[in-house]
Amino acid sequence: MADEEKNPQEKAPAEKATETKPAAEKPKAEQKVVAPRKAAVSxxxxxxxxxxxxxxxxxxFGSAVVEAIELCQQQIVRVTKDRVYELLGYLRHSSTPKFNMLTDLTSVHLAEKRSFEIIYQLYALKQSRRLRIKTEVSEDESIHSVVSLWSTADWLEREVYDLFGVRFIDHPDLRRILLPAGWVGHPLRKEYPLEYQDNDWVKENLKIRELAEDADYTGKFE
Amino acid sequence: MSELAKYNEVAEEFATEELVLNMGPQHPSTHGVLRVVLKLDGEIVTDLDCDIGYLHRGVEKICEHRTYAMIAPYFDRTDYVAAVSNGLCYVETVEKAMGIEVPPRAQYLRVALTELSRISSHLLWLGTHAMDVGAMTIFLWAFREREEILKIFENFFGARLTCHAFRIGGMSYDAYEGFEQEVKQFCDRFPTRLAEMEQMLNSNRIWLSRTVGVGIISAEDAIDLGLTGACLRGSGIEWDIRKAHPYECYSELEFDIPYGENGDTYDRYLVRMEEMRQARRIVIQTIDKLPTGAVTAARVPKVLKPPAGDYYHSNESPKGELGIYLVSDGSTQPVRLRIRPPCFVNLQALKKMCVGRLYADVVAVIGTLDIVLGEVDR
Structure with missing residues (x-):
């Protein structure tokens, strides 16, 4: 069973090893691999x-609602950026049920589209119901803050600003939260490298002495 | 010169002004590296600002560059006080995305270990919180009890802090011989030890004056600020993910959700104490009902590729709602893996709870929020 799930690349040597087996069995096993996956996706x-x-x-909201889908028993509504604040206000104050809790607010960088997806995880406490609202903002646009609807959004939006660089209009205090104030760049953008050090920042703020190229690394400093 | 004019002159000379006080990041009662900048008018806090991020390691960024199996150990290091429940949330998220059914024995073992970790996390909270407000004895007693759980963990996981035995699809190994007896022994002793601790605090005048009416947050504010866990239940809202959205085998187990009334530090203390009793109750049930059979799902692919889509899963960690938002494109690595940390959201309430109150209360409120900076900063 384990062999069925291996990568195509990994499969080649496995097949060689079991050459003595009758050839008729192989296509059966391959069919098994493909069928359940496709079914799961669709x-x-x-x-x-x-x-x-x-x-x-x-x-x-008519045409502003791009799609409303269900995936794995999760309800997801995708809306256009220009009416998302209005929609969230409706869900907060006047819909049934009222979503009185903002569980999470986060973003995903869509590098090839040069935009960000902003995701709101809403929760109606009494009815125990979740709803996910998604919208898309291009890299040079900003989006309306929802701090006026849920106070939770304050730090969550600051974090999205810090790590993605999405600007929130009308946010009371939009500054970096996890990274230090003078940091350049937004780490969760796809173009930001995984291993990276801002040498100028480290030199200025951490006051670490730079080692000369011919420095002695044995640990014996003056 | 009249007396009054003299007085005014002196008063002007000794005029008072707002004091900006820096607390942390190396302050012992900030439970890690939290820096709080306080503005004080005498002893009253007029404003405060939290400076976090000292422990930021970019876990979410790292996860985007790892395969699904490689990500799991990183979760033990976010909330290092409750590594077991953090690891559980991650494997559950991937199982949900891939539609993997976990065999019953693995579910019961997972719940038993998670609830033990809840007790150990709450004991650490109790010890440090009590010590912050001046009760040294409780600190030693709580750590003595915690040690017993850590011994069980060490036998089970081979580690005391970064426990890791949950795999996507079940457990990586079964319980060791004698696990059930050791857990039962602990459960037998625990209630008397907990009662002793309560006896030391419940009628202790210093404890009461430091906690009753301190850090009050109303139910409306708690919901608005997105508080979860004991911080929400302390304000009188009976909400627990284990009941509202049961995962693993919680729907087959009997337990109650304790909740407070006034939303102050004392109520949150009572809630957490009762939660430890309920956790013990759950552990006993899981050990009694522990089914036999395999601990790993029969059909777990070797290469994990969740179908394209986005998934949110949360569970009730000792601190509150721990959520994981996973975006998959159908490849071996996630596009985005967001951790919704309960401590980060709960810490935001510090300002609301402290402004207008005494400076000394800040220490008590940081303690009652039960934060772990490893999870706040990720």
Whole structure:
């Protein structure tokens, strides 16, 4: 069973090793690999229909709702950027159920589209219901802050600004939170390297003495 | 010169002004490397600002460059006080994305270990919180009890702090011989030890004056600030992910959710104490009901490739709602892996709880929020 799941590259030597086996068995095993995966991908996503909340959102916001899908029992609504604040305000104050809790606010950098996806994980405490709102902002645009709707958003938006560089309009105190104030760049962008040191910053702030090229690394300093 | 004019002259000379006080990052009661910049008017806090990030290691960035199996150990190092429940949340997220069913024995073992880790995390909180407000005895007693759990962990995982035995699809190995007896022994002794600790605190006048009415947060504010875990339940909201969205085998187990009334430090203390009792109750049930059979799912692919899509999964870590948001493109590495840290969100409430209160209360409030900076900064 383990052999079935291996990468195609890894499979080649395994087949060589079992050359004595009858050749008729091989295509059977390959068929098994492909079938369940494809089914899993296609079965997971479906349009939401017959849900009163999603229907009311669709009715109110019309073409602003790009899609409303269900994946792995999670409801996901994708909306256009210009009406997302209005939609979130509706979900916070006047929809049934009211989503009184913002569990999480985060972002994903879509490097090839040069944009960010902003994700709001909403939660209705009484009804124990989750809803995910997604919207897309291009790299040079900014988005309206939701601190006025949920106070949680304050630090969460600061973190997104810090790590992605997304600007939030009307945020009360938009500055870096995890990285130091003078840092250059936003680490969770795809173009930011995994291993990297800002030499100028380290030199200025950490006051680490630079070692000369012919320095003695035996640990014996003056 | 009249008396009053004299007085005014002197008063002007000794005029008071706002004091900016730097607390941390090496302050013992900030539980790690938290820096708080306080503005004080006498002894009253008028404003405060948290400076975090001293422990930022870029875990989320690292995860984007690792395969799914390689990511798991990083989670033991975010909230290093409750490594077991953090590891559980990650493997559950990938299992949810890939639709893997975990065999019952593995589920029960996972829950038993997670609840033991909840007790150990709460004991560490109790010890340090009590010591911060001046009760040294509790610190030693709590660490003595915690040691017993850590011994079980050491036997099970081979590590005391960065415990890691959960694999995607189950457990990497079964329980060692004598695990059940050791856990039972601990559970038998624990209630009397907990009662002793409560006896030291519940009617202790110093403890009461340092905690009752301190760091009050109303239910509305707690929800608005997104507080979870004991911080939310202390404000009188009976909400626990183990009941609201049961994972593993929690729906088959009996336990109650304790909740407070006033939303002050004392109520959160009572909630956490009761949570330890309930955790013990769950552990006993899992050991009694422990099914036999395999501990790994039969069909777990060697190369893990969750189908393209995004998945959010959360569980009730000792600190609150620990969520993981996973974006997969169907390859062997995630596009984005976001950790929703309960401590980060809970710490945000510090300002709300402290402004307008005494400076000494800040220490008590940091203790009651039960933060771990490894998770705040990631």
């Amino acid at each position: 079965a997971a996503i479906s349009e939401i229909s017959g849900d009163s909340l999603i229907d009311s959102v669709k009715e109110r």
